[in-house]
Amino acid sequence: MDTNVQRFAVANLRRRPSVVETAGFVAGFDPGTTSPYINYATPLPGAEPTAADVAALVAAFRERGLKPRLEFAPDAAPAVEPALREAGFTREAVHEYLLCTPATLVVPKAGPGRPVVEIPATDEEFTAIDGALAEAFSGEFASSPEGAARLRRTHESGGAVRFVRAPDGSCAGGALTSAPAVGTSELAGVGTRPAFRGRGVAAAVTAALAVAMFADGVQSVWLEYSGEGSRRVYERVGFRPHGTRLYMSLAE
Secondary structure (H helix, E strand, O other): OOHHHHHHHHHHHHHEEEEEEOOEEEEEOOOOOOOOOOEEEEOOOOOOOOHHHHHHHHHHHHHOOOOOOEOOOOOOOOOHHHHHHOOOOEEEEEEEEEEEEEOOOOOOOOOOOOOOOOOOOOHHHHHHHHHHHHHOOOOOOOHHHHHHHHHHHHHOOEEEEEEEEEOOOOOEEEEEOOOOOEEEEEEEEEEEHHOOOOHHHHHHHHHHHHHHHHOOOOOOEEEEEOOOOHHHHHHOOEEEEEEEEEEEEOOO
């Protein structure tokens, strides 16, 4: 059992602008958005919450007008899912995650016609990346000044953002990694605009971000994938199956 991914989840949520810690749980909130994908909680590894512990966690969400929601690696806290179910939580999804190390990383070859990965620097570039990712994920979230600002904060606070520029100067696709913790980092938001798919953009930005993290001394980088097509892309650059993450929420 690998608990580093769960320890990372705890450390990452503690970076949120507003953090609430109850018995066995850490909840991270961002007042700039009501998105349940940004405002959520995770258990401490090995947590064995009581009904009162879960009720206190739910109250922290309710008083902010947010949906109670958790993301976690169930193997690192086996007692948590049964306790949440007792309180009425249901599963949203179970996602396998893949992990890459310096020993497994395969960097795509550079050359004519290959994507060129860049590091954003200007507000216009962060805005373009946010817009490209919103388009890539088919409206799951809308592009916004807050989204672009979150990308810049990630880039400036120890994480990394990379993108491939489109011929017209906009963004063809990009991705980001969170600032490392406990020797690992999460790679997320890998997205390519539909017009630029099939050209190696996702593989290029994924590998570039892994290289950046390993250069900073991180021992591993992990990510979740959305389908077999994306899984094949990540496996080609050295990501391997390593565990699962569970998503649970409580209805209104």
